[in-house]
Amino acid sequence: MNLPSKHLEDAVREFSMLPGIGSKTALRLVLHLLKQDKDTVQQFGRIFMNLKDEVQYCRECNNISDSPVCHICANPKRNRTELCVVEDIRDIIAIENTQQYNGLYHVLGGLISPMEGIGPSDLHIEPLTERIRQGETKEVIMALSATMEGDTTIFYLHKKLKDFDIEVSTIARGVAFGGELEYVDELTLGRSIVTRVPYQNSMMK
């Protein structure tokens, strides 16, 4: 885009760097900020300037936290034998909202993706094996996205964890509850037939 001001261009470029924001949307956001009063815009900038310094990570599970140990790891009522491996904090929020899980989490901070140059060493995997070695973990539940990256990461972790005396499971995949069969994508429907489960098992639990 041909902009008449370097400062405007700088601001637009910063927003365009974010995922899902193109240059037109970026310009719209910058113009919105320019209409706000100076304090508001300065505060916007200041919060992001200090972001990396101020955000801490739980030393147990790598979740974002304001204290050295996050509120989930510090909660004595949680089941410490179950460890749910997730990509990031958004997955924790989603799983917590279901109110179906009472164990602990482990945040990888990403998924293995050769396309984006993200390898196992970029993720929080060493601390996971260390945690299992030292801890009370009996089951590791892989709650990763059902994508190529998620599957690759599960495959890698499964190999990493096979020498430990623990169970490794993945969350169930199949037709969504409430989903009408004719609208389910082919791959999911096909896999859900191949990986069918005995009637009692799936409905009665």
Place this chain on the structure above:
Amino acid sequence: MNLPSKHLEDAVREFSMLPGIGSKTALRLVLHLLKQDKDTVQQFGRIFMNLKDEVQYCRECNNISDSPVCHICANPKRNRTELCVVEDIRDIIAIENTQQYNGLYHVLGGLISPMEGIGPSDLHIEPLTERIRQGETKEVIMALSATMEGDTTIFYLHKKLKDFDIEVSTIARGVAFGGELEYVDELTLGRSIVTRVPYQNSMMK
């Protein structure tokens, strides 16, 4: 959203303040920033902290500019008798891209919107009348959005400008070029029949 960190919450709130960005998208953007290195995120913050101080406006047309007079107002080849009134810089970019206009612009910085509490005094209207009073303007072209706010603003400006010895026009409204009639919305189609123009007039110009 229930977030485990105040700093994370602050950053998410700042992004959610922007138009079209909800709390889920905001969290996604913040997590993206947290994955970048510290310099990148600091620069992101710094650019917005200084934004309001650094961005200047053309003293003639109120367009964003790095110099006191913008490159359009300073261009001696532009036709100084035509003044195109627009909402913001995005409209200038759009009109410049058509390569159909060689006059000057005047940026209002918004539209009159009682719903959002924006009145004539919040817009750059006084400098417009001042500019017409002093200048060589012969025609003012209203290139504002075809919305309630745009129409209200045109109505207000038209009343404001009626004592000047100038022509006031609006950009043509009707069925878009290349548009198939059956898909045109009712209002546009209806108005385009009512405001039909003689054959020569519309096609030969």
